[in-house]
Amino acid sequence: MLRIITDQGEARQELQRISERTYHENIETQSATVREIIATVKKNGDRALLEYTEKFDGQVIPPEKLKVSGSEIDAAYQQISPDLLQAIKLAATKIEAFHQQRTPKSWVQFAEDNVVLGRRYTPVDRAGLYVPGGRASYPSTVLMNAIPAKVAQVPRIVMVTPPSEGGKINPAVLVAASEAGVTEIYRVGGAQAVAALAYGTETIPRVDVITGPGNIYVTLAKKEVYGRVGIDSLAGPSEVLIIADSQANPVHVAVDLLAQAEHDPMAAAILVTDSELLAQQVQAEVDQQLENHPRRTLTEKAIAHYGVIILTKNLTEAAELSNLFAPEHLELEVESPWDLLEHIRHAGAIFLGNSSPEAVGDYLAGPNHTLPTSGAARYASALGVETFMKYSSIIEYSPxxxxxxxxxxIDLTIAEGLPSHGNSVKYRTK
Amino acid sequence: MLRIITDQGEARQELQRISERTYHENIETQSATVREIIATVKKNGDRALLEYTEKFDGQVIPPEKLKVSGSEIDAAYQQISPDLLQAIKLAATKIEAFHQQRTPKSWVQFAEDNVVLGRRYTPVDRAGLYVPGGRASYPSTVLMNAIPAKVAQVPRIVMVTPPSEGGKINPAVLVAASEAGVTEIYRVGGAQAVAALAYGTETIPRVDVITGPGNIYVTLAKKEVYGRVGIDSLAGPSEVLIIADSQANPVHVAVDLLAQAEHDPMAAAILVTDSELLAQQVQAEVDQQLENHPRRTLTEKAIAHYGVIILTKNLTEAAELSNLFAPEHLELEVESPWDLLEHIRHAGAIFLGNSSPEAVGDYLAGPNHTLPTSGAARYASALGVETFMKYSSIIEYSPxxxxxxxxxxIDLTIAEGLPSHGNSVKYRTK
Structure with a gap:
């Protein structure tokens, strides 16, 4: 049962505990394992990938099967239902349309004395996209990662994903990859896949940016190779914070909390409300909806450990608590969501009103569902076209x-003790 | 003496060696030291900072002196020359004017069926700026890091910098901080300063983003705390690649190479040219300018280890080598720099023509001088106003x-096995 907290000091402590839930005790050991995997892939290339795939995924993949063939992708289209194919196509269209807007554009400014200054945007040469296997093998993840790279006009979009039983890959994932413009797919996952993308092997090309979610080993590998390549973020478990008032529907609030919790036993589901009645109704409703939930054990675990209802005096106080937590997803199920928005400083994505459940954004509203977690919304944004582009500053001076x-x-170069800096100007002027 | 390479295979190998010059052998040991320093600061706060300052900087700072006082900043204005003050003010004005352009702006889009989608940009609450001490204590670094944060309207801009003899801080650095809008300054450097900014101590506030260059310990500390806070980049030693043709002035090319080399014994200075005559002239000219160079030993070391002249058949080939290296600074001292620009894919900042030495961008042209190094220009851009801002995606759906x-x-939620996701839509619709 979801606890209801009324004490504000306790609420803050609880939010901090939940926010820091990704920091494991044994992270040092896991980091050492990851460093060893990366070093081995650097040294042994494809052979290391196949050995780790056998060891960690229990699958023996012949070297020539590392790359997923075109006929396997064609076959995947036959393996999914026409309804699912249509849904994937609709989502892809809507996501692409949104990401096409306000993409970075090069510009120059002509200043006095024939000075030209500006920015020149270009895509990266190669993007690497990690897609988890098993429980979290989602076609929506593929769309949300690959489409921004496609819109950025990245020439090579390389996807890696671990094989499941029989070396198979989820056909819906293959279809989504094909629809989203992925140019090549490799059957490998884990830290070894990240290492392959960062350093290249005989088969897998080295890329410039690696994006996509993964387990703790994948995340640590991304942190380890960061600097050698760009990365989107260090994704932690998912989370939602809902601010709701007395007009909110408790059934809707409860199902939105559970939609977060059902992702992962470490997912967080937080309700902040100024209505004691709503708090109690949601508490009861969550229990009821859990009764026959197909993923009950996992979902209940998340609710028990990282679920909470916080009762505040008013909605401004609720917004302040939300800013403290800087949630990945924020729902404003209140009478005047646009007014409350003015009080929000940090959130990955904000869903306004009673008809905007997070699921609409997870799948197809258009904005990206890859969002900063664990308080990273204090300083970071969604994955986007920008993730796959960068600019060069442009400087042209005249004599x-x-x-x-x-x-x-020259005065500044003297202060900094850099004589050739000064001379580079002196020699060019009188 | 600068070597001249004509073999293209050798040129590529040499560029790769230079690009990877930051990867040390003993990085594991240094990382362990850094992790220990961070853990100690987390536990002991200010006390740890003062102990490390005594240990690493040899300075005993009383706790109440950790924060630099207003009167110390006032005094700094008296300690620098009026000319230097004027130069700092001019640079600040020009940098601010450039950064004010095309700053991220919030937007919404009104789609059919009363759907609203968009992005809402907000600044971070607190920025942390690291400024090195000793040889690399530069007022220009302060301006280039603090002004974008000021333009982003970050409420608190916190600077840290290690004390030198007598606990003093370079007065030009204090003046630049004051001119650039830094709101508070602390007398501490190294990994301990980064830890303080990431976790907070009794005196130093926890921040959201840490920017600024530093030695290997500072860089490793930034990598370690990344995820807890945002960081600008993992800065390596500085580098320039100059593409020049036969019309270029060898004296200017040589001084620009030395302006890079004089920064640091690990700085890289590379000339790529299609003119054998220019190659020979620059080679001789570099030697001559080194003769009486005030920083000769250090500069010569950089030139010997990480300096090279590459001779190519034509300028297109030169551009391809440059793309491979993805230089921090790229100078195009060629007849038609804007034509050659079309062949450039990756570079931090590009200086066009014969009257645009890197120094003009280092100090005051306007664009930021904090740029991606060691090939990071393949995927990253200059520090900017964006570094201190982030956006929330906005999603409002109607019934x-x-x-x-x-x-x-619902079809997608079935494919992904997420029933509450489906129900969150089902319960709200017919």
Missing amino acids: SALQKVSKAI | SALQKVSKAI
Whole structure:
């Protein structure tokens, strides 16, 4: 049963505990394992990938099967239902349409004395996309990661995903990859797949950016190779914080909390409300909806450990608690969500009103569902087209413009003790 | 003496060696030290900071002196020359003017069925700025890191920098901080300062983003705390790649190479040219300019280890080598720099023509001088206003819009085995 907290000090402590739930005790050991895996892949290439796949995934993959063939992708289209194919296509269309908007564009500014300044945006050469296997093998993950890379016009979009029984890959994932513009798919997962993307092997090309969620080993591997390649973020378990008032429907609030909890035993589901009645109704409703839940054990675990209802005096106080937590997903199921929005400073995605359940954003509203977790919304944003682009600053000075600033530059170079910096201007001016 | 390489295979190998020069042998030991320092600061707060400052910087700082006082900043204004003050002010004005352009703006899109989608940009609450001490204590670093945070309207801009002899801080750095809008300054450096910014101590507030260059311990500490806070990048030693043709002035090319080399014995200075004559002239000119160079030993070391001239058949080939290296700074000292620009895919900042030495961008042209190093320009950009901002995705659906997509969402939730996701839509629609 969801606890109801009324004490604000206790509420803050509880939010901090939940926010930090990703920090494991044995992270050092896991990091050491990951470093060893990366070093081995660097040294042994494909052979290491196949050995780790046998060891960790229990699958023996012949070297020539590492890359998923075109005929396997064609076959996947036959293995999913026409309804699912249509849903994937609809989602892909809506996600692409949203991501096409306000993409970074190069610009220059012509200033006085023939000075030109600006930014020149270009895509990365190669993007690497990690897609988990097993319980979290989701076609929506593929769409949300690959489509921004496609919109960014990345020439090679490389996907890796671990094989399941018989070396198979979820056909819905293969179809989503094909629809989203993935250019090549490899049958490998875990830290070894991240290592392959960062350093390249005989078969898998080295990429420039690695995105996508994964288990703790995948996340630690991404942190380890960060700097060698770019990464989207260090994704932790998912979370929702719902701010609701007395007009909210307790059945809807409860199902939204459970939609988060059913992801993962470490998922967090938090309700903050100024209505004691709603708090009690949601508490009861969550229990009821859990009764016959197909993923009851896992979902109940998340609710028990990382679920909570916080009762506040008013909605402004609720917004402040939310800012403290900086949730991945924030739902505003209140009478005037746009007014309350003014009080929100940090959240990955904000769902306004009673008809905007998180699921609409998870699948097809358009904005990306890959969002900052564990308080990272304090400083980070959703994955986007920007993740796969970067810019070069552009600077063109003229002889007369350089002349005008030469004294100031030389004074600064003297202060910093960098004589050739000064001379590079002095030699070009009088 | 700068070597001249003509073999393209050798050139590629050499560029790779130079690009990877940051990867040390003893990085594991240094990482362990850094993790210990961070854990100690987390546990002991200010006391740990003062102990490490005594141990690593040899300075005993009384607790009440950790924060730099207003009167110390006032005094700094008296300690620098009026010319330097004017140069700092000019640079600050020009950097701020450039960064004010095209800053991220919130937007919403009104789609059919009363759907609202968009992005809402907000600044981080607190920015942390690391400024090195000793040889690399530069006022320009302060301006380039703090001004974007100020333009982003970050309420608290916290600077840390290690004390030198007598607990002093370079007055030009204090003046630059004051001019750039830094709100508080603390006398502490190294990994311990990064730990303080990431976790907070009694005196130093926890921040949301940490930016700024530093030695290997600072860089490793930034990598370690990344995820808990945002960081700008993992800065390596500085580098320039110059593409020049026969019309370039060898004196200018040589001084620009040395301006890079004089930063650091690990700095890299690379010339790629299609002119054998220019290659020879630059080779001779570098030697001559080194003769009486005030930082000769250090600069010569950089030139010897990480300096090279590569001779190519034509400029397109030169551009391809540059793309492979993805330099932090790229100078195009060629007849038609804007034409050559079309062949460039990866570079932190690009300086076009013969009157645009890197120094103009280092100090005051306007674009940021904090740039991706060691090949990171393949996927990353300059530090900017964006570094201190993030957005929340905005999603508002109406009952009728939700109705229209409900079947597609439910089909996807079935494929992904997430029943409450499906129910969150089902319960809200017919």
